[in-house]
Amino acid sequence: MAKNTTDVRRYPGFFSFTILCLFLLYTPLIIVTIYSFNDSKSITTWGGFSFRWYQDIFYGLEAAKFKTAAWNSISIALMAGITATVIATSAAIGMIRGEPFKGKSLSFGLINLPLMVPEIVSAVATLIFFSAIGFTRGYMSILLAHIVFCIPFAYLPIAARLEGIEKSYEEAAIDLYATRWKAFTKVLMPLMAPGILSGFLLAFIISLDDFIITNFVKGAGVETLPTAIFGSVKQGIKPNIMALSTLMLLVSIFFVSLSYLINKLGERTGDKQS
Amino acid sequence: MTDSSPLALEVSHAVKIYGALPNAVKALNDVSIDVANNEFFTLLGPSGCGKTTLLRMIAGFETITEGSIRLFGENIENLPANKRPVNTVFQQYALFPHMTVLQNVAFGLTMLGKSDREANGIATRMLDMVQLGEFSNRKPTQLSGGQQQRVALARALAPSPKLLLLDEPLSALDLKLRHAMRVELKQIQEELGITFIFVTHDQEEALTMSDRIAVMSNGELQQIGTGREIYEEPKNKFVADFIGETNLLTTQVESIQGANAVCVVGNHTPLECASAGGISIGDTGIISIRPERITLTKPGSDATGSNLTGTVKRFIYLGTDTQCMVELDDGTEIHVRVQNAHDSATDFDVGERASIKIDQGAARLLVN
Numbered sequence: 308m309a310k311n312t313t314d315v316r317r318y319p320g321f322f323s324f325t326i327l328c329l330f331l332l333y334t335p336l337i338i339v340t341i342y343s344f345n346d347s348k349s350i351t352t353w354g355g356f357s358f359r360w361y362q363d364i365f366y367g368l369e370a371a372k373f374k375t376a377a378w379n380s381i382s383i384a385l386m387a388g389i390t391a392t393v394i395a396t397s398a399a400i401g402m403i404r405g406e407p408f409k410g411k412s413l414s415f416g417l418i419n420l421p422l423m424v425p426e427i428v429s430a431v432a433t434l435i436f437f438s439a440i441g442f443t444r445g446y447m448s449i450l451l452a453h454i455v456f457c458i459p460f461a462y463l464p465i466a467a468r469l470e471g472i473e474k475s476y477e478e479a480a481i482d483l484y485a486t487r488w489k490a491f492t493k494v495l496m497p498l499m500a501p502g503i504l505s506g507f508l509l510a511f512i513i514s515l516d517d518f519i520i521t522n523f524v525k526g527a528g529v530e531t532l533p534t535a536i537f538g539s540v541k542q543g544i545k546p547n548i549m550a551l552s553t554l555m556l557l558v559s560i561f562f563v564s565l566s567y568l569i570n571k572l573g574e575r576t577g578d579k580q581s
Numbered sequence: 582m583t584d585s586s587p588l589a590l591e592v593s594h595a596v597k598i599y600g601a602l603p604n605a606v607k608a609l610n611d612v613s614i615d616v617a618n619n620e621f622f623t624l625l626g627p628s629g630c631g632k633t634t635l636l637r638m639i640a641g642f643e644t645i646t647e648g649s650i651r652l653f654g655e656n657i658e659n660l661p662a663n664k665r666p667v668n669t670v671f672q673q674y675a676l677f678p679h680m681t682v683l684q685n686v687a688f689g690l691t692m693l694g695k696s697d698r699e700a701n702g703i704a705t706r707m708l709d710m711v712q713l714g715e716f717s718n719r720k721p722t723q724l725s726g727g728q729q730q731r732v733a734l735a736r737a738l739a740p741s742p743k744l745l746l747l748d749e750p751l752s753a754l755d756l757k758l759r760h761a762m763r764v765e766l767k768q769i770q771e772e773l774g775i776t777f778i779f780v781t782h783d784q785e786e787a788l789t790m791s792d793r794i795a796v797m798s799n800g801e802l803q804q805i806g807t808g809r810e811i812y813e814e815p816k817n818k819f820v821a822d823f824i825g826e827t828n829l830l831t832t833q834v835e836s837i838q839g840a841n842a843v844c845v846v847g848n849h850t851p852l853e854c855a856s857a858g859g860i861s862i863g864d865t866g867i868i869s870i871r872p873e874r875i876t877l878t879k880p881g882s883d884a885t886g887s888n889l890t891g892t893v894k895r896f897i898y899l900g901t902d903t904q905c906m907v908e909l910d911d912g913t914e915i916h917v918r919v920q921n922a923h924d925s926a927t928d929f930d931v932g933e934r935a936s937i938k939i940d941q942g943a944a945r946l947l948v949n
Contacts, residue, residue, distance in 0.1 A: 480688070481661055486692075
């Protein structure tokens with residue numbers, strides 16, 4: 308494969324450096340995953356293989372708390388993901404298909420601001436804003452905050468996809484007597500679909516994972532999975548947290564892979580293929 | 582071109598300005614064209630000449646800054662693109678990749694409110710016409726470039742537009758296919774009797790298919806005429822230079838004989854030139870002579886020819902022809918083309934002196 312002499316794989320130390328990076332990245336995850344199957348109460352000594360901590364999540368002392376938190380997380384991620392995707396799709400069409408307008412780059416910056424602002428700043432700002440307007444902190448405040456920071460994550464894949472779609476498709480639709488709405492629903496939307504889906508999945512995962520902003524705006528009593536896990540860990544790490552983390556990791560991997568696959572599939576249908 | 586039927590298309594004094602005043606760009610400057618019903622009309626010019634802008638304006642994708650567009654007598658310049666009975670074949674075809682070939686061709690009919698059954702019936706007939714009936718359930722990406730081109734044509738023709746616009750539809754095809762499609766396009770146009778407006782930068786393509794050609798440059802119309810007219814009687818230097826190959830020699834008018842002007846070329850050799858009139862003695866201008874209308878003879882062998890002489894500089898073998906570069910005695914270089922059927926041109930050696938004979942009526946004086 309690496310026939311090219313300038314191939315990066317031929318650089319000295321390439322192999323060992325790669326191994327080091329992979330080790331640093333994945334060892335913690337692997338250890339957590341392995342120890343989630345530990346049959347011991349200790350988190351460091353191995354006491355044999357078992358599913359007891361997985362059982363503990365669903366039927367143990369903290370099961371009710373986790374269940375509510377999981378439900379909150381998933382429902383918020385779903386709604387925030389959908390809303391952010393709708394907003395991001397409209398924004399992408401406006402930014403890419405619209406005529407150039409004054410402040411276009413500023414708008415682009417605004418859309419992507421949550422990506423650039425440190426999350427702790429967003430968190431504090433959102434908290435102050437909600438207090439200032441007298442918004443009761445709870446489920447709704449989490450949802451609103453999530454919608455806002457999910458927009459750029461949905462926007463990027465959608466905009467990338469739209470940029471690759473020739474304007475002539477919409478022109479052809481309109482030339483063939485389609486109204487603007489029909490041109491959008493019959494032609495542009497199906498062509499954008501992989502980007503939209505991928506944007507939604509990304510937004511969903513980002514919302515599901517978020518801790519900092521959620522922790523600031525959640526108010527007392529309302530927990531999402533990450534804040535519930537954090538609350539639990541504060542009283543000492545128990546092996547059930549490892550099981551829960553492993554489950555969340557699986558969900559994340561599933562959705563990110565799905566997003567990737569959909570994008571790949573979209574690329575293929577967009578290009579020429581024999 | 583019957584006088585009683587209205588013109589298919591009348592564009593009058595079309596102006597297109599992009600952008601706001603300080604850095605406004607004038608893409609079209611006072612362009613007027615009349616296209617007769619059933620005509621194959623070509624807009625020809627180099628890239629950036631405004632031909633595509635004009636086409637997009639007729640389709641409704643660009644607004645018109647000034648002027649009017651009439652389709653069979655009706656003003657359409659304020660109609661949106663989806664209300665104009667005009668369809669377009671796009672340069673890259675723009676076939677909808679998520680639909681089958683049949684769905685693509687039926688799209689316009691469905692949007693016009695035809696039932697699925699009727700739309701599919703017409704679409705199938707159109708696909709049969711372009712010999713792609715058996716591919717109707719494939720996706721466009723599964724077809725070759727030439728096949729996609731035919732689908733695009735079928736899709737644009739299916740709603741029976743009053744006018745078909747073609748935006749360099751052959752430019753993405755390879756040479757052999759392009760030549761075959763030229764003939765086919767012309768045949769389809771004649772069979773259906775639909776007026777075609779064809780945009781191209783390829784002069785050969787324009788000459789092969791068009792009833793009339795409008796040559797454009799810098800947003801302005803240079804000349805409208807049949808292929809023969811614009812090739813043999815170019816109105817100005819741009820047209821003479823853009824269509825085919827030509828020799829352009831600067832000159833001065835010596836005397837006038839009827840419609841012809843006698844000009845001086847080379848080393849004070851008088852040459853009779855055809856002109857469009859409106860010239861007077863002493864005018865400077867440019868003479869255009871097509872290289873295939875010049876012959877070389879051995880000096881002194883032909884007493885009837887002009888006494889224009891020069892030195893043979895170089896031969897370039899081009900397959901069917903040989904191009905010969907000759908330097909006139911005053912230092913200007915001209916090109917001569919000789920068919921390789923007879924080998925008179927190659928009788929000469931490089932550096933040899935030759936007498937240059939220009940066919941009667943081949944020299945044309947252009948004053949602008």
